[in-house]
Amino acid sequence: MTTTRDARTSIGRDLALDLYQTMMTIRRFETIAGELFAAGRLPGFIHLSIGQEAVAAGVCAALEDTDYITTTHRGHGHCIAKGGRVTEMMGELYGREGGYALGRSGSMHIADNAVGILGANAIVGGGIPMAVGGALAAQLAGHRQVSVSFFGDGAVAEGVAHECLNLATLWKLPIVFVCEHNGYAEMTPVSTHLANPDVTQLAAAYGMNATAVDGNDVAAVLAVSREAVARARNGGGPSFVQARTDRWRGHFEGDPQRYRPREEVQAMTDRDPIAAWRSVLGAEHGVSDDELDSMDDRITAELTSAVEKAEAMPLSDPAGLTRFVYPEASR
Amino acid sequence: MTVTKYWQAINQALHEEMARDDSVIVIGEDVAAPGGPFAATKGLLESFGPDRVRDTPISEAAIVGAALGAAMAGYRPVVEVMFLDFVTVAMDQVVNQAAKVSYMSAGNFSAPMVIRSICASGRRTGPQHAQNLEAWLAHVPGLKVVWGSTPADAKALLKAAIRDDGPVYVIESLAEWSTRAEVAEGEEIVPIGSAAVRHEGEDLTVVTWGGAAPRVATAVDLVHDVSVEVIDLRTISPWDRETVLGSVRKTGRLLVVHDAVVEFGVGAEIAATVATECFDQLRAPVRRLGAPYAPAPFAPQLEEAYLPHPEAITREITRTVQTVRNAS
Numbered sequence: 001m002t003t004t005r006d007a008r009t010s011i012g013r014d015l016a017l018d019l020y021q022t023m024m025t026i027r028r029f030e031t032i033a034g035e036l037f038a039a040g041r042l043p044g045f046i047h048l049s050i051g052q053e054a055v056a057a058g059v060c061a062a063l064e065d066t067d068y069i070t071t072t073h074r075g076h077g078h079c080i081a082k083g084g085r086v087t088e089m090m091g092e093l094y095g096r097e098g099g100y101a102l103g104r105s106g107s108m109h110i111a112d113n114a115v116g117i118l119g120a121n122a123i124v125g126g127g128i129p130m131a132v133g134g135a136l137a138a139q140l141a142g143h144r145q146v147s148v149s150f151f152g153d154g155a156v157a158e159g160v161a162h163e164c165l166n167l168a169t170l171w172k173l174p175i176v177f178v179c180e181h182n183g184y185a186e187m188t189p190v191s192t193h194l195a196n197p198d199v200t201q202l203a204a205a206y207g208m209n210a211t212a213v214d215g216n217d218v219a220a221v222l223a224v225s226r227e228a229v230a231r232a233r234n235g236g237g238p239s240f241v242q243a244r245t246d247r248w249r250g251h252f253e254g255d256p257q258r259y260r261p262r263e264e265v266q267a268m269t270d271r272d273p274i275a276a277w278r279s280v281l282g283a284e285h286g287v288s289d290d291e292l293d294s295m296d297d298r299i300t301a302e303l304t305s306a307v308e309k310a311e312a313m314p315l316s317d318p319a320g321l322t323r324f325v326y327p328e329a330s331r
Numbered sequence: 332m333t334v335t336k337y338w339q340a341i342n343q344a345l346h347e348e349m350a351r352d353d354s355v356i357v358i359g360e361d362v363a364a365p366g367g368p369f370a371a372t373k374g375l376l377e378s379f380g381p382d383r384v385r386d387t388p389i390s391e392a393a394i395v396g397a398a399l400g401a402a403m404a405g406y407r408p409v410v411e412v413m414f415l416d417f418v419t420v421a422m423d424q425v426v427n428q429a430a431k432v433s434y435m436s437a438g439n440f441s442a443p444m445v446i447r448s449i450c451a452s453g454r455r456t457g458p459q460h461a462q463n464l465e466a467w468l469a470h471v472p473g474l475k476v477v478w479g480s481t482p483a484d485a486k487a488l489l490k491a492a493i494r495d496d497g498p499v500y501v502i503e504s505l506a507e508w509s510t511r512a513e514v515a516e517g518e519e520i521v522p523i524g525s526a527a528v529r530h531e532g533e534d535l536t537v538v539t540w541g542g543a544a545p546r547v548a549t550a551v552d553l554v555h556d557v558s559v560e561v562i563d564l565r566t567i568s569p570w571d572r573e574t575v576l577g578s579v580r581k582t583g584r585l586l587v588v589h590d591a592v593v594e595f596g597v598g599a600e601i602a603a604t605v606a607t608e609c610f611d612q613l614r615a616p617v618r619r620l621g622a623p624y625a626p627a628p629f630a631p632q633l634e635e636a637y638l639p640h641p642e643a644i645t646r647e648i649t650r651t652v653q654t655v656r657n658a659s
Contacts, residue, residue, distance in 0.1 A: 068404065101437040111436040118403055119436065123427050129393045130428065133400015133408075140356065140382055140406065147400075160423070163393035170388065325472050327433045327441035327496040 011219055013285045019061060019218050020281060020292065023053040023274050025299050026077040029086060032303055033076070033093060033107075037253045042093050046107045049077040051216075051248035054273035055180050056081040058221025059148060059241070062229045068116045068134035068147040070127030073108045074180075074247075075120035078150050083115035087306040096313035103316030104324070116145075124185075125151060125158030128177070132164050135173035135232075146232040147175045154185030156199050165206040165240070174232035176225065177203065177240045180215065182247040187259045203240030215243030216273040219280070246271060335514040337507045340486035341371045341447075345409065347517065348493045349379050352407060355493055358385045358394055359411030359447075368413055369449065369508060391421035395446060399429045399498075402444040407493055415448040415502060416462050429498040430473035445492045446500050450478075452542045452590050452627060453506035453638060461627035461634070463542065463591035468500050469568035469600075475523055476567040478502040480544035482512045484565055487521035495523060504542045526571035528578070532560035535584040535652050538575055538601055540564035542590045543621075543639055550644035557652050567597055575601060576608050583614035586651050590638050593621040615654040620647045 011019070030048040037046050049056070052074075060069070060081035071078040079089060084100075092099030093107050100110050111119035118134055121127035131149030138145035155161050156179060168175050185193040196202060203210035209231065213224045221243055228239035246268035250257045257265075281287040335343070349355045357363075357375055363386040366373035376384040387394045391412055398408035412418050418425060425446065432442040452461045468476045477492060477499060479485035485503060492499035521527075526538075529548065534557050539547040544563045551559050560578050564570055579585050585605050587598035598619040605617055620639045628634055639647075 068400075070400075100439075101435055104437055105435045109435045111439055113436075113439050118400060118440070119432075121428075123423055126396075126423055126428055129396020129424060130400035130403065132393065133397040133402070134404050135400075136397055137401040137404030137406050140401070160390075160392040160396065163388070163390035164396075166388055167390060167393050167397065171385070324434045324436075324438045326475075327443075328438055 011222065013287070015061065016281055016285050017287065017295070019057050019222070020274070020277055021295060021299065022057040022060070022081050023218065023277065024296060025086070025303070026053045026056060026080050027274055028299050028303050029080060029089070030076055032307060034249070034253055036307070043095055044106050045252045045254070046093065047074040047252050048249040049074045049247070051246040051268055051272070052180055052182060053077055054218035054221055054277070055178065055215045055243045055245055056150075058218045059150070059176075059178055059225045061222050062225035063146065063148065065115050066143070067145050068118050068131060068138070069150065070118045070131040070134070071120045071150040072124070072127065072152060072155070073120065073122050074152070075110065075150070076107070079110045079112070079117055079120060082117050084110055084112050084117055086303060087309050090306040090310040091313050094310045094313070095316055096310055097316045098310070098313035102320070125155040125160045127151070128155065128161055128164045131175060132168055132173060135168065135175035136171065138174050139171070144233050145174065146229050147173070148178055149175065150178045150180060152185070153179060153181045153183065153190055153194060153197070153199060156202065157185065157193055165203055165208070168238040169206045169208050172235070172237035175238045176228040176232060177238065179240070179242045181242050181244045184247060184251070186251040187255070189259070198242070200240060200242045208238045208240055210240035210242070212242045212244065215245030216271050216276065218273060218277050332513040332515055334511050335482050337482045337485055337504070337510045338369060338371050340482035340514045341489060341503060342373055343514070344486040344489040345372060345375055346378060348490055349375065349383065354405060355407045355409060356383045356385070356401070357409045357411070358387050358398060360387055360389055360413055362386060362411050367411070369505065371503070372411065391417055392424050395421040395424040396428060398444050399424060399432070399442050402442040403432060403440045407443045409445040409447060409493060412446055412448045414460050415450045415464050416459050418446070418448060418464065425468070425474065425500070426471050430471045433497060434473055441496050442498045443496045444498050445489070446498070447489070447503060448500070449503050449505045450542060451505040453634065455629060455631055455634060457629035458626040463589065463622070465502060465541065465567045466591055466596045469597055473497065475499040475569065476502070477523060477565060478504070478541040478567060479565060480504060480507065480541055480563055482510060483514045483519070484521055484527070486514055487519045488523070488565060491520045491523050494520070499523065502541060506542055507545065510545070521565060524566045524569050524571055526565055526574040527563045528560065528574065529563050530559060530561040532558035532582065534558045534582055535586060535648060536560045536562060536575070536578040536582045537586045537588055537648065538562045538564060539588040540567060543588050546639060546641050547588050547644055550641040550648065553641060553645050554648055557648055559648060570601070572604065576605065579605050579609045580612045583612050584651050585617045586647055587617070587619045588639050588644055589621045591621055592624050593619050594624050596621060615651050618647060618651050620644060
């Protein structure tokens with residue numbers, strides 16, 4: 001078992017700052033998106049992962065661009081951590097022609113072939129088999145790529161999740177299943193939706209290595225991810241990581257959250273993964289508050305610019321709305 | 332040309348495409364070591380090895396989804412979902428995922444994959460093995476649906492489906508499994524979206540496909556006083572509007588015959604299109620003949636009554652042609 005202390009010391013200053021930058025970019029992106037949504041400037045609905053940033057940042061720091069991920073309706077963070085471009089993401093949230101999918105898909109369907117994002121997904125559990133397929137392709141090609149599927153504890157109650165754990169183990173596929181265990185399936189607590197809330201026990205029963213980690217500790221997440229990714233890359237087959245974390249916001253923006261007391265969310269902010277990592281950066285890497293504040297400012301400026309660019313993008317053109325129903329090469 | 336059984340034609344298509352293109356892989360329940368539940372994948376494991384030909388657990392959603400992921404990552408998977416009824420278990424992966432990958436990513440990803448299923452209609456397999464669910468599939472934008480009714484078309488359409496850059500659902504008729512006919516060796520591709528005129532005629536157009544097509548052929552042989560044009564659609568979606576509309580403009584009459592229940596079916600789409608596009612040429616109301624609105628029954632006499640049999644088809648042909656427009 002890797003201790004948090006060991007995990008931290010294996011991270012150099014540059015990587016430590018990268019992890020911070022990734023987490024803060026996710027936090028600011030989603031905070032801004034939440035504000036834009038509340039102001040009525042984004043159509044549809046959005047789901048935020050504020051509080052869960054350390055899982056996305058820690059796991060994706062163990063991956064290469066050529067590795068694959070699939071993610072969920074709460075997937076902005078994973079896409080940013082995997083190298084998704086924030087301007088195109090913001091454009092897609094706005095439903096603009098310059099968005100990732102030209103406004104066809106919205107917040108829940110960011111995909112980017114260039115950095116291995118097979119796609120976020122609006123169906124709970126729907127992306128898990130696709131990640132299995134990415135791993136199958138990697139295995140067939142002998143490319144030593146790894147596939148990661150992010151999903152929540154809610155998806156563990158979907159049958160297809162278990163089909164995938166079974167299949168990946170049978171075929172010894174290079175995949176890491178990452179369960180972001182935030183204790184809620186939408187609005188229903190884990191005590192009501194999972195017979196066994198320790199998902200590592202379910203995964204271990206299929207015969208794969210399964211590890212629980214504090215999902216609010218980015219160093220610990222990175223350490224278990226590196227181990228799991230190395231196992232996959234070296235032909236050791238699938239692994240399962242359960243990262244216990246906190247969803248600060250409701251299931252969707254606008255969720256009145258009548259199902260939980262206000263104090264519960266207050267307690268979560270005391271476990272803020274970003275504030276914790278800031279302390280580590282200061283104490284163990286000698287990074288000053290000024291340095292971090294100016295990084296925060298740069299991130300905010302980048303995202304403000306992304307919003308401005310998204311707002312300046314043309315509205316998606318209804319004349320082209322049937323384009324890409326079929327891949328263009330086969331038309 | 333060689334006389335080949337329907338299932339052997341499918342088997343040939345798989346062998347030829349796997350030999351032609353290393354990115355083609357075959358996965359599904361019982362497809363590798365057992366050679367397929369009905370032998371369609373016989374010999375593939377021996378020829379192409381256990382990496383490219385894989386038996387899977389009975390996990391339709393996972394295997395269709397895994398095929399999708401592999402397709403997005405550069406392979407051309409052919410996944411067998413044994414009976415068409417079983418696709419309902421994988422419907423999220425078919426409808427929400429595979430069919431929409433190109434659209435949802437604005438072309439950044441595509442899903443060049445094939446799902447093959449047998450339709451066992453007519454083989455006494457009962458309510459959960461004998462459904463004709465092509466309308467379910469055709470209703471999903473992004474998914475192509477083909478169904479060869481002859482050995483030659485079963486082969487050529489499967490080859491075209493494997494080479495298509497998007498997801499194609501290939502339905503195969505178990506009732507025709509041992510039917511023999513001439514099939515080309517090697518290259519013969521039927522373009523997806525092209526219907527076949529099986530029989531030329533002047534008085535009436537019959538549009539059919541899949542399991543009903545052989546019974547329509549039998550029926551037409553029994554009709555001597557009506558000149559019938561028979562179109563085998565071959566591709567359910569996107570369907571060959573030009574061929575159908577051109578024929579109806581000539582004959583002025585349309586009968587659609589299919590094995591699926593009539594209500595909310597593919598026949599309705601064709602009938603509505605013809606009613607709109609051929610209004611001036613129509614000399615009789617468009618008719619549809621299919622199964623009654625009931626699940627597919629098991630007992631032989633019930634299933635015989637359920638599917639449009641040749642006598643029912645000839646009766647409907649006669650009724651359509653005898654309809655006379657009242658002078659107004």
